Amino acid sequence: QGGQGGQGSDSQLPTRIMLRLTPGIDCHTHDYIRTGHLDSKFGFDPDQIEAVFAFIGQQPNLTCVGLHAHIGSQIFERQPHQDLAEVMVQWMEKAKSYGLPVTELNLGGGLGIRYTESDDPPSIDEWVQALCQAVKAACESQNLPLPKLLCEPGRSLIGTACVTAYTIGSSKTVPEIRTYVAIDGGMSDNPRPITYQSLYRAVVANKMSAPVSETVTIAGKHCESGDILIKEASLPQTEPGDILxxxxxxxxxxxxxxxxxxxxxxAAVVVANQEAKMLLRRETYQDLIRQDCLPDSLLG
Structure with a gap:
């Protein structure tokens, strides 16, 4: 039938899918970026998986080629991903018992980077080695062939490739409490600190050789009290016009x-070989209002 009506046989091929599962693996990160624990909006729960396997196995227009899970972000420990590999290989074996041709395993990502001096993530090589060893051991114990192994390194590849520069403005000292230093940005260009209390390190670019002399709170320009970029930043003495x-x-x-x-x-620029070139132009007020319109009836 595939050749009838000018239709090629490819139009009759089943759709290849992967199933995302909730493995019940916990990890030490912020609640808002933990995605593998049981109380999560992501993936099929363990008590649903076999019913899903059975359903997919009865659908001639679907082919389940793999399983997928992602347990969270900014993870430093290797053990959660090793545990994940063991759990997912067990579900691969179960999927095959339902006749699903599962040959791919995606263990997600989540490897963290060093945002502050106290962060100590494993290297990408160390993380991948631990992942591969865990998958290999689990497959050997289940007598399964090795799957095509996929991962999503994301942040760990590009997180350290960029910095954000702000101009320092005014400051305010609350005696015996803290000193606020204001910048010309905040939660609109970096929503992570107010969303899930992410920590960052900052320097004053035009005073790199100056000694650190104070601990200040870097405040964004938005009207929310929670618009704090860094709560405790160790910096040299700052002045309006400095570049944070x-x-x-x-x-x-x-x-x-x-x-x-x-x-x-x-704006965004790329710096290489002692040259800076524009990647994204700074938005203007006209950019913001270009989609605004008023019905003629309101224009008098």
Whole structure:
């Protein structure tokens, strides 16, 4: 029938799918970026999986080629992913008992990067080695052939490829409590600190050789009290006009930026071989209002 009516045989091929499962693996990260524990909006729960396997096995238009799980982000420990590999290989064996041709295993990502001096993530090589060893051991114990192994390194590849530069403005000292230092950005260009209390390290770019002399709170320009970029930043004495540079902003800054409070997003440049070239132009107020319109009836 595939050749009838000018239709090629490819139109009759079943759709290849992967199933995302909730493995019940916990990891030490913020609740908002934990995705593998049982109380999660992601994936099929363990008590649903066999019913899903049975359903997929009865659908001639679907072919389940693999299983997928992701347990969270900014993870430093290797053990959670090793545990994940063992759990997922067990579900691979169960999928095959339902006749599903599962040959691919995606163990997600979540490998963290060093945002602050106290962060100590494993290298990508160390993480991959632990993952591969765990999958191999689990497959050997289940007498299964090795699957095509997929992972999603994401942040660990690009997080350290970018920094964000702000101009320092005013400051405010609350005696015996803290000193606030204001910048010309905040939660609109980096929503991570207010969303799940992410920590960052900052330096003053025009005073790199100056000694650190104070601990200040870096405050964003938005009207929310929670718009705090760094609660305790160790910096040299700052002045209006200094350039504050926040490290490790390559993964989740511009991709999560918004026009919150109708603020334009900043420019982005790439620096290589002692040259700086524009990647993204700074937004203008005209950019913000270009989609605004009023019905004629409101224009008099």
């Amino acid at each position: 540079v926040v490290m490790g902003t390559g993964a989740y800054n511009y991709s999560m930026a918004s026009n919150y409070n109708r603020l334009p997003r900043p």
